[in-house]
Amino acid sequence: xxxxxxxxxxxxxxxxxxxxxxxxxxxxxxxxxxxxxxxxxxxxxxxxxxxxxxxxxxxxxxxxxxxxxxxxxxxxxxxxxxxxxxxxxxxxxxxxxxxxxxxxxxxxx
Amino acid sequence: xxxxxxxxxxxxxxxxxxxxxxxxxxxxxxxxxxxxxxxxxxxxxxxxxxxxxxxxxxxxxxxxxxxxxxxxxxxxxxxxxxxxxxxxxxxxxxxxxxxxxxxxxxxxxxxx
Numbered sequence: 001x002x003x004x005x006x007x008x009x010x011x012x013x014x015x016x017x018x019x020x021x022x023x024x025x026x027x028x029x030x031x032x033x034x035x036x037x038x039x040x041x042x043x044x045x046x047x048x049x050x051x052x053x054x055x056x057x058x059x060x061x062x063x064x065x066x067x068x069x070x071x072x073x074x075x076x077x078x079x080x081x082x083x084x085x086x087x088x089x090x091x092x093x094x095x096x097x098x099x100x101x102x103x104x105x106x107x108x109x
Numbered sequence: 110x111x112x113x114x115x116x117x118x119x120x121x122x123x124x125x126x127x128x129x130x131x132x133x134x135x136x137x138x139x140x141x142x143x144x145x146x147x148x149x150x151x152x153x154x155x156x157x158x159x160x161x162x163x164x165x166x167x168x169x170x171x172x173x174x175x176x177x178x179x180x181x182x183x184x185x186x187x188x189x190x191x192x193x194x195x196x197x198x199x200x201x202x203x204x205x206x207x208x209x210x211x212x213x214x215x216x217x218x219x220x221x
Contacts, residue, residue: 031208031209041146041215042214042215043200043215044212045209045210045211045212048208048210050208086152094165095140095157095159095164095165096142096154096157096165097144097152098154099152100151101151102151
């Protein structure tokens with residue numbers, strides 16, 4: 001069973017700050033998702049990674065397969081980035097995602 | 110951009126009643142999933158569905174639950190006799206390749 005840990009659980013920052021959210025997992029995976037969950041509850045997929053790094057606008061996601069670790073970075077953070085960010089991993093040989101507990105990000109203007 | 114849709118957005122039901130949650134996946138997708146999130150907890154996998162049959166299910170997905178793709182576009186989750194502990198947000202997801210999953214907006218189920 002893959003254990004997915006995220007840190008920090010809660011993060012409050014000032015607008016404009018550089019944000020890093022971390023995710024580690026215990027068993028090798030085929031892919032990792034970063035998801036965003038807004039206060040209304042809907043989930044949006046931000047990235048799917050199996051190696052290296054991806055960038056979309058102000059968001060950057062990296063993964064280190066050997067260290068079983070991924071990070072999500074937000075540059076020039078904005079209050080609209082306030083949400084829960086969830087890491088979810090896809091294990092080899094099966095189809096289900098295993099989710100972390102999420103990081104609640106609050107950006108203060 | 111194509112998206113996964115779910116109806117209703119909120120369902121209130123009495124304990125013991127049957128509920129059907131509906132999802133319309135993205136049209137060319139082949140793999141379909143249901144997840145749930147109890148308030149304040151992490152998202153949990155319920156079931157995956159491919160080629161008109163269940164491909165994997167969790168221990169949560171007991172005989173009270175069933176899934177169906179009745180008409181080639183809808184994907185439904187039925188809970189036969191709801192319990193208080195079934196109150197949760199239910200998310201449908203779909204994918205073409207079984208890698209990147211696209212999530213619906215969720216249905217909030219409240220069992221009273």
